[in-house]
Amino acid sequence: MIDGIFQFIDENTYLLLGIIKAVVIASALLGVVPLLVWLERRLMGRFQVRLGPNRVGPYGLGQPISDSIKLLFKESIIQNSADKFLFHLAPVVVVFTAIVSFAVIPMTGPFELFGEKMGLWASNINSGILFVFAISGMGIYGMVLAGLSSNNKYSLMGGLRSSAQMISYELTLGLAALCVIVHTGSLNLVDMVERQNSWPNALNLLNPPLMIAFVLFFIAGIAETNRAPFDLPEAEQELVAGFHTEYTGMKFAMFFMGEYINMVTMSALITLMFLGGWNTYILPDWAIIGFVAFAFKVSFLLCVFIWLRSTFPRIRYDRLMTFGWKFLLPIAIVNLFLEAAIRVI
């Protein structure tokens, strides 16, 4: 019996490994969300000279747990005029795409475990960065569907705004990423990190055209994840809560989860493309140190996201569009030409 089990494992190592990786990555992502909510509330408290949640557990760490229990047991209200199927589908799409797009993010260099060469990623496909853009592009549908199916003016406006905003900023995001692709000569995220592993061309960030690309990518990334100061789709003062006005309980929490997972994915992408990924340059080249370095860089970027939210006021909608189309996009195109010219010369 036991021999049979071992033989089964031997024959299907890759399949089993893939399943384990998928489960671990998905559950880790979902586990990160409450921690991020806690971090955001604590940091926002600091920034605004107040305490933030500090009553439940040490440093208020019990707060996310109690919040999620509250959300789980809340009554789920669906209004009569809503389109039931789409109303249920929308939060599912948001969370699904957010988790799936993380599948190609490599978290540390390839290492050997039990004589088996493996890497800490769910899959290392050739056009990894395109995959992330493709799947996160699908995530827009969640918001548009939520807006369409709620049968509510504010939700509809929120959905429309989110789709317009994300289409506009996706162009800048893509063109900024294209600079890195031209620089690396590959669409693979692991290649992009390995291109930055030695001093002369370490840290894509220090390369002049890529420095501009970094700023563009960061700004467009904030807009893509619908974070402040670009959180027009859920502007409280004008739209109540935007596309998720009608959602309650866990379905509301799923939109939240999607937003936070997207934030993590965006930070991970920026880390991989511009900040050298898991390279530390001074510490020994171990997989575990690489992972810690990667996690440190990602959490630093997440803190910057939160910092920006508590610093800037929300910008007006027409300004947002003008900024995207007439300012960021031309700079991105010129920057791409520049990078290509430098590569050719």
Added chain:
Amino acid sequence: MLIDLGWFSFDLFKVTYDGVVLAIGGTAVLAALGVVLCSSPIYSALYLIGHMICLALLFLMYGAEFIAAVQLIVYAGAVMILFLFIIALLGGKKESQSFDFHKFMAFSFIGTVLAELALSTRVGPTQPITGIFDEKMIANVGSAKAIGLELFSKHLIPFELASILLLVAGVGIICLAKFAYKPVRRRSN
């Protein structure tokens, strides 16, 4: 993994692969039917998105990663979002339509027969692809590099012509949207 039942043996991975391809293809056809048969514009658009995603999955199953990603980004991502956008702006109401089932069946039958006739006259026997295929080339199939080389060497002129066409269309859209046509006023002396 080879599964042997004594009287019948099969490769489990290969059978699963074929099954998945068939399932995706069937879903694509059903989704395409849904686009035509659905009376609510939102659901029609959603079926079209489903169809696009199925096509992307088929590309992926045949090892064309790059085309699959581009299919998702361009068609399922950008084009269909605009469709939904317009439906949301115009307010997609469900249409009530009188539906004559017999007439529909008759027409679809005639259409299918005609299409099959046209296909049978035009399509010959399947021919193998000729050319030099070493291992390196086969490994490169579907990668961005292979597609780029093909586009910018063999199909350069059509590619550039298409880009000019797109540019003209883009300029045309801006002209139509931005500058409202006003009759020329003569200056009164």
